Amino acid sequence: MDPLAALRRIAFLLERQQAPTYRVKAFRGAALAAARLPAGDLERRAAAGSLADVKGIGPKTAAVIEQALAGQVPAYLVDLEDRSGELAPAGQELRAALRGDLHVHSDWSDGGSPVEEMVVTAAELGHEYVAVTDHSPRLTVANGLAPDRLRRQLDLVARLDARMPGLRVLSGIECDINEDGTLDQEDELLGRLDLVVASVHSKLRSPAPVMTERMLAAVNDPHTDVLGHCTGRLVASGPDRGRPDRRPESVFDAAAVFAACAERGVAVEINSRPERLDPPLRLLRQAVEAGCLFSIDTDAHAPGQLDWQLFGCERAQECGVPVDRIVNTWPVERLLEWTHRDRGNPPGAAGA
Structure with a gap:
């Protein structure tokens, strides 16, 4: 070979x-x-x-x-x-329906490989599209992208997209949700991106009312497409062995947050990282009942981690997540129509 x-x-x-x-x-x-x-x-x-x-x-x-x-x-x-062997045999059927991954990091922030390597590996895995979603500037521990660095990355993503036949390389960000619920990046830049994942990374043990208001503000932000790893929990040590072995779930009014996601057409992320597996199954079932959209993502920080989508697929199948409500089973044209949706009447939202 x-x-x-x-x-x-x-x-x-x-x-x-x-x-x-x-x-x-x-x-x-x-x-x-x-x-x-x-x-x-x-x-x-x-x-x-x-x-x-x-x-x-x-x-x-x-x-x-x-x-x-x-x-x-x-x-x-x-x-x-x-x-x-097989990572999650029960997730194979749903994995075959997925067309891409909407939460991927590179060495521009805290990933371990260049954007190019992540993109090439996504193509090798059969993806039709992949979103590059490095961290926003507030997360300095993860080398988050200040506006000028994000602009440079946008140019790189555009060049890669032009030379990758059969794979759409989408521009994106994992944007920190500030304590007041605003998003940690310039509005003009957020408006240029194909996809925005909004996640809480700080003050994870805030009281439930505080965390609920913070998350609701982010869900209602017109730029938010995906609510990332909603509880912030860690159920095991991360691959760098530098993270704590365990971190409890954030507490918030899940009914209110999922109702807002459904109303606004914001997808709840099913985070496939083995140390996250977020949301927990009980909350995933609650989000299904609320009529939410979903995105099954790897949150990959290295090329081999792009295969972790199977873990999320297994959990989605166990909780009866409807396939058509998983946004990364959609063709890229439908996906981009959704991310550029009219927030007053979001397609694919509950009741649409």
Whole structure:
């Protein structure tokens, strides 16, 4: 097999299983180092046993390259594939109906890979569209995008969209919901984006009335398309092992918030990250009863995490989420019609 494809596949599977970052970087770094070599140099070095002399290629990654060039599936990859298996078998049917992912991060904020790598991986997974949604400026710990950086990213996204046949690259943001319920970005810029995910990242233990008013203000903002990970909970340690093992749910009036989402045509995110799985099943069922729209997203911070959509699909199927109310099962034309909707009469909202 192609040695670069083998290295990238290994990195993808390591990311998918939440392996330590240094292991992933070893294989992604080796793929980049191999790609930079002059034509034929990879083969010559493999034959001479000098691959490990190349900066960025170590003994393990050299063995992968040598075995791939010899026409074998590298042993390291075989072992990973055998141990990976299906992530969430019960979610496979719904995953087949999804056309894209609307919550994806890159190294422009707190992701680990360039936008280009995230986009290429989305295409390899069969997506028809993917939204680049890096953080907004208030979230400094995540290197959020100030307005000038977001403008530069918009140019990059437009260039990628133009050269990716078969995949629409959508501009977006995961916008912090400020304490007063406003969105953490300039209105002019929010109006230029294809999609806005609005999420609470601070003061998560505020009293229920305070959190409810904050979330209602954001849902009623004309720029909000998706309400991200609504409870903010953490049910396990994150892949960087730097996050707390657990974080309780925020408390808020779910009936009021979901009713507002349904009325305004704002989708409730089904966040697929294994340490989030947000909203909890009881709230997901409540949102279904309220008539909400939904978006099943990965909140991916690395290419391999784009496969986590299956976790959200499994939960959506368990709670009976109607497929036509999942916005990322829609063709891109319908999706963009929704994100540019008339907020006075949002298509797809409850009762429409």
